[in-house]
Amino acid sequence: MNATRKAADAIARSLDGRTPDLAIILGSGLGGLAHKIEDSLLISFRDIPGFPEVTVAGHEGAVIVGTLGGREVIALSGRFHMYEGHPASLAAFPVQVFHALGVRQLFVSNAAGAISPKLAVGDLMIISDHLNLMGANPLIGPAQEGVVRFPDMTDAYDPGLRKVLRSAAEKLSTRVREGVYAGLLGPSYETPSEVKMLRLLGADAVGMSTVPEVIMARALGIKVAGMSCITNAAAGVTGAALSHAEVLETTQQVTQAFESLVTEFAQRSRSQSPAR
Numbered sequence: 001m002n003a004t005r006k007a008a009d010a011i012a013r014s015l016d017g018r019t020p021d022l023a024i025i026l027g028s029g030l031g032g033l034a035h036k037i038e039d040s041l042l043i044s045f046r047d048i049p050g051f052p053e054v055t056v057a058g059h060e061g062a063v064i065v066g067t068l069g070g071r072e073v074i075a076l077s078g079r080f081h082m083y084e085g086h087p088a089s090l091a092a093f094p095v096q097v098f099h100a101l102g103v104r105q106l107f108v109s110n111a112a113g114a115i116s117p118k119l120a121v122g123d124l125m126i127i128s129d130h131l132n133l134m135g136a137n138p139l140i141g142p143a144q145e146g147v148v149r150f151p152d153m154t155d156a157y158d159p160g161l162r163k164v165l166r167s168a169a170e171k172l173s174t175r176v177r178e179g180v181y182a183g184l185l186g187p188s189y190e191t192p193s194e195v196k197m198l199r200l201l202g203a204d205a206v207g208m209s210t211v212p213e214v215i216m217a218r219a220l221g222i223k224v225a226g227m228s229c230i231t232n233a234a235a236g237v238t239g240a241a242l243s244h245a246e247v248l249e250t251t252q253q254v255t256q257a258f259e260s261l262v263t264e265f266a267q268r269s270r271s272q273s274p275a276r
């Protein structure tokens with residue numbers, strides 16, 4: 001049995017007949033959303049074959065299944081980052097496992113630094129596109145059955161789901177921005193010169209995740225919506241030093257707006273989910 005099937009079976013044994021078709025990946029400091037999931041069951045990474053232990057403060061290592069916005073969802077709290085030493089394929093592994101469980105839509109979130117002057121600390125940014133600057137790709141290696149070898153990345157962040165996010169934000173009177181996310185390997189933050197370079201390349205925000213998961217989702221035909229929580233000005237923008245503590249502090253300030261928005265999105269995106 002392959003690794004994906006093994007992990008999916010381990011989760012399926014706890015599902016009790018539930019059939020989540022929306023997966024939610026929670027970024028640094030955004031794990032609080034897991035507590036908003038109703039009638040939930042929690043599966044520790046320790047109980048899922050192939051899932052490593054989480055090493056980053058502010059991340060909990062668990063898969064949470066339950067109801068959000070009246071919809072069955074499966075959430076990942078404590079994703080696998082490449083800067084922990086994981087290959088891109090492992091960073092994207094949970095997406096493969098969720099797909100094997102029937103997931104056809106993915107909402108991915110992250111904490112990110114603001115490069116664009118249009119972004120302020122505390123903003124929520126709908127991801128319109130990304131720059132893969134991680135020096136890796138989760139699809140590298142032998143072709144896998146059911147995984148497209150050369151997936152199209154036009155509209156990687158689904159225009160229909162972006163529209164749903166915008167209308168959800170409008171309903172909640174939550175200010176949202178939209179922009180391009182640059183994914184870097186980390187774990188050091190960027191230098192001011194690197195941030196200048198990223199601005200020239202067309203990036204609005206920068207972070208250290210998301211790209212592997214989104215590539216894998218597209219290779220599996222999963223529709224993606226992405227959101228960055230702008231936790232800080234990127235290096236050199238204000239001259240202030242960056243810290244993980246600041247990142248976590250900002251996520252705490254926006255957590256309520258973020259959680260309401262994802263809940264509204266879960267409800268509204270249901271009609272766009274492909275039939276299983």
Ligand code: HPA
Nearest residue numbers: 111112113206207208234
């Ligand atoms: N750079 C990279 N990753 C980040 C940042 C940043 O400024 N903020 C939060 N994650």
